[in-house]
Amino acid sequence: MNREELKEKYGKKRVPREWRGTDLLSTLITTFFGSGMSPKAPGTMGSLAATIVAYPMAIFAAKEPLGQTDYMVGSVNFGWCFNLFFICAALIVFFGAIPFVNKAMKDTATEDPGWIVIDEVCGIFMALAFIPTEFILAQPWILAIAFALFRFFDILKPLGIHRFEKFPKAWGVMADDLLGGLYAGIVLYLGLVLVVALT
Template sequence: MNKEELKEKYGKKRVPHEWRKTDWFTTLIVTFFGSGMSPKAPGTMGSLAAAIVAYPMAVLACRLLEFKSDVFIGGEIFGLFINLFFLAAALIVFFAAIPFVKKAMKDTGTEDPGWIVIDEVCGIFMALAFVPLEFIIAQPWILAVAFGLFRFFDILKPLGIHKFEKFPGAWGVMADDLLGGFYAGILLGFGTAIAVAIGF
């Protein structure tokens, strides 16, 4: 994405409170409990809110529900973790959010407005789908790394992410962030595997 496209997407003027044109429940979902209503950098705020919420989710799944969700793919020396809990969370958010995003854009007459941040939530969860739950709980700084990597891919949209953004309607809003989260997760997963291998 070049400088002009970045300016057009992130520098455009937004209609104040345009989210009020849709119903309160749809607003609650697509703004992720209001985090997308931030007047500045709503996407960053939505991603940050998702990263913060991810920690108690990991604790709940691992310690309270005793959710065994980590699958290791690879050999004795090196491989990649698949966290089925956050993978499921990302996919559930992706498909469940589609009708809400579609309704929000239709009601407000907008196309991928900044205050819709449920797609960022999906991306953060997908990024964490490559980190073991126990590692997230023991090393919560990994959430900051996931946040940074995801925002990198979400803003710059390299490696074909911008093509997913061009999918029609709500699918385009959600799909590019899912792919961005996937790329961030792959990098995060390899880093985590290396950390585990050296006994970090």
């Protein structure tokens, strides 16, 4: 995105308490329990809230009843890890949020307002889709890197991400963040593989 597009999207004045125009359940979901109500940088606050929640989610995923959630595909020297827990979490949030985002935007007569941050939550979970659960628990700093990478892709929207915003209604709100999270997850995983290979 160029500077003018960034200014138009992130520099615009936001109407305070705009979310009050919809019902409580839609508000709680779309603002991710109020994190999107921040008067400044609501997208960052929503992403941060999702990042914080991701750690106890990883603890839950590591519990024995859930069984194996991480799968490696490829050779011993190089392969891809798929964290099925966070992949499922991202997809559940993605499809589950669609009707609530549509309702919230319709009720408030808005189009992708800043306070809707459930899309950032979906993106953060997708950014962790290639990181083993045990690695997240052993090295929680990886969450900060996932957060930073996702925000990079979410704000600048390179590699065709901005095109996904043009999808109709809630699909456009959610799809660009899902793709941004996917890119962030791939970069994060390849970076970790490179670090391991060089050490």
